[in-house]
Amino acid sequence: MKLLGRFKWHILLLCGLVGPTLFYVLFYGFMNHDNRENRELAENPLKMEDTTLANLPERLEAYYEDHLPLKNELTETKSKVALGFFGESTNPQVVVGKDGWLFFNGVEHGDPLGDYQGQLLFTEEEGAKIASYFNAANEYFQYRGIQLIIAIVPGKERVYPEYLPDAYGEPQYGRGAQMYDYLTLNCPGIPIVSETDLLKNYADTHEELIYFKTDTHWNHLGAYLAAKDILSYAGMELPEVSKEYLEEFDPGGGDLSDMLGLDPTTVADVDYKLTGPLDFPYLTKEGDVMSQVYYTSASDSGKKAFVFGDSMSIILSEELAGHFSELCYYRRWGNNTENYWEILERMRPDVLIYETSDRYLDQAGILANPLRIPGFYAQHPELEFGSAGPEVQ
Numbered sequence: 001m002k003l004l005g006r007f008k009w010h011i012l013l014l015c016g017l018v019g020p021t022l023f024y025v026l027f028y029g030f031m032n033h034d035n036r037e038n039r040e041l042a043e044n045p046l047k048m049e050d051t052t053l054a055n056l057p058e059r060l061e062a063y064y065e066d067h068l069p070l071k072n073e074l075t076e077t078k079s080k081v082a083l084g085f086f087g088e089s090t091n092p093q094v095v096v097g098k099d100g101w102l103f104f105n106g107v108e109h110g111d112p113l114g115d116y117q118g119q120l121l122f123t124e125e126e127g128a129k130i131a132s133y134f135n136a137a138n139e140y141f142q143y144r145g146i147q148l149i150i151a152i153v154p155g156k157e158r159v160y161p162e163y164l165p166d167a168y169g170e171p172q173y174g175r176g177a178q179m180y181d182y183l184t185l186n187c188p189g190i191p192i193v194s195e196t197d198l199l200k201n202y203a204d205t206h207e208e209l210i211y212f213k214t215d216t217h218w219n220h221l222g223a224y225l226a227a228k229d230i231l232s233y234a235g236m237e238l239p240e241v242s243k244e245y246l247e248e249f250d251p252g253g254g255d256l257s258d259m260l261g262l263d264p265t266t267v268a269d270v271d272y273k274l275t276g277p278l279d280f281p282y283l284t285k286e287g288d289v290m291s292q293v294y295y296t297s298a299s300d301s302g303k304k305a306f307v308f309g310d311s312m313s314i315i316l317s318e319e320l321a322g323h324f325s326e327l328c329y330y331r332r333w334g335n336n337t338e339n340y341w342e343i344l345e346r347m348r349p350d351v352l353i354y355e356t357s358d359r360y361l362d363q364a365g366i367l368a369n370p371l372r373i374p375g376f377y378a379q380h381p382e383l384e385f386g387s388a389g390p391e392v393q
Helices: 002-006 007-027 057-067 072-088 111-117 123-145 175-186 198-207 218-230 256-261 314-319 340-347 358-363 365-371
Strands: 094-096 103-105 147-153 193-194 247-248 271-272 283-288 293-294 304-308 324-333 353-355
Touching: 103 111, 103 256, 111 358, 123 147, 123 175, 123 353, 123 358, 147 175, 147 218, 147 358, 175 193, 175 198, 175 358, 198 218, 218 271, 218 314, 247 353, 293 314, 304 314, 304 340, 314 324, 314 353, 324 340, 340 365, 353 358
Parallel strands: 147 193, 147 353, 304 324, 304 353
Antiparallel strands: 094 103, 247 271, 283 293, 293 324
């Protein structure tokens, strides 16, 4: 007994170190292992080919932090306490608004709230470069018989500013409005479509929500409104929204509540199924929303479409798909344009819709860069640089 008493603190320390891991092994099947952080978790370094003795400690630490036993359960409990008792966020990238609304505060991902406050306007040089990319791409698309439509999508903080904390103030002139004004003047022949006023007006005059409360994206109703507007520039008319054809349902929590570690099945939100004349059937042929998806429909438009955009295009493509015989949604991730050209050549679309959230307007070069195909410019040297200049290469 004296021996145990002498080493009791050592025994307690050992139990503290070994106990959680033993508990994790025994009850692994009863725990939640979903990735709720909206990012890629660290891989097991022992299974990575490029792991060395030099980087092993750092990688082991990152892996252990990302796969800590009971991590989801502990994170959820912490978030519920912070939200329920203090109305605070446990993740700096998530801002807790009013009435259960959450907003994205990703400074390294376009800084939407900084833009909301008017702090991130483009310089004249930056604006000219963005316009040059669009003009260069449009020269090529015109040659191929493809109509280019540029759609600029606002973040939900501009559509529902009343739910932001009061400290953020009223919305200021931002990049979306700035580039809409600039591109309209400097990109002749390209329809530049801004969805901000349309969506804001709808939100101000209707009780139905058009963005998720717990997610960064619009819901199916918001996407339908944008699709209706975009397609009008392609000569296609969609029916007006009528409340009788909207079936409300709860989709559960979104990416922002995930980032707080909350179980999506315990979080309520609002989405709508569009029925009757607002429902345009389509089939999902193949693909993955994180990269590209192919849709087909019995549409009599006789047109094909290519949608090149960020994550807002996921639901947007679903609302567009029923109006084209074939549609490909291509997710824009950094510079992932490996088979961009191949798809265009295979599909020969009639319409290319470039969707961009206002916080990603600076990525416009990705639209033009993959089009610099040897052979085309040899045959058409007059189009090689066009208004874009050699920096597009």
